[in-house]
Amino acid sequence: MKNIILTGMPGCGKSTVGVVLAKTLGMQFVDTDLIIQRQNHDVLWHLIDRYGIKRFEEMEEEALLSVTETEDTVIATGGSAVFCERGMKFLKQTGICVYLEVPCGELKRRLNNIKTRGIAAAKGMTIEDIFAERSPYYEKYADLRIDCLDRNIEEITEIIASGTGGING
Numbered sequence: 001m002k003n004i005i006l007t008g009m010p011g012c013g014k015s016t017v018g019v020v021l022a023k024t025l026g027m028q029f030v031d032t033d034l035i036i037q038r039q040n041h042d043v044l045w046h047l048i049d050r051y052g053i054k055r056f057e058e059m060e061e062e063a064l065l066s067v068t069e070t071e072d073t074v075i076a077t078g079g080s081a082v083f084c085e086r087g088m089k090f091l092k093q094t095g096i097c098v099y100l101e102v103p104c105g106e107l108k109r110r111l112n113n114i115k116t117r118g119i120a121a122a123k124g125m126t127i128e129d130i131f132a133e134r135s136p137y138y139e140k141y142a143d144l145r146i147d148c149l150d151r152n153i154e155e156i157t158e159i160i161a162s163g164t165g166g167i168n169g
């Protein structure tokens with residue numbers, strides 16, 4: 001089985017769905033945000049504050065490109081990973097890319113503090129601004145799009161598994 005790469009806005013459930021999906025399908029799980037933190041010895045929001053967005057995006061691309069020698073792995077990417085063209089093309093060579101879609105209004109409800117969440121965005125950007133900027137990129141890389149509104153983790157997992165050939169496939 002190939003890898004399953006999860007993309008979407010912060011707060012859409014990539015990490016949570018990723019863990020459950022990996023357990024359900026007997027796959028490995030990798031979270032590229034955690035790779036960034038491990039490689040750079042700090043939490044995301046500190047890295048963004050300290051080095052700025054441009055350097056953070058370089059760190060993110062390094063993390064994406066470091067996911068090598070993986071197969072049968074669910075990969076949860078950071079919300080801004082879609083800006084890393086080389087990294088996304090690299091990951092897509094290894095599997096199917098799934099966009100977890102959540103409407104902007106629901107994301108606003110889920111995201112209380114975008115600063116401590118470690119969201120790479122220019123100062124003053126709102127959730128609406130970030131959503132508008134990133135949505136075309138999520139759509140560009142998506143092999144499969146899933147509307148996650150009003151669906152629980154198990155339902156989303158089942159849709160991804162059936163859509164990727166992951167259950168008995």
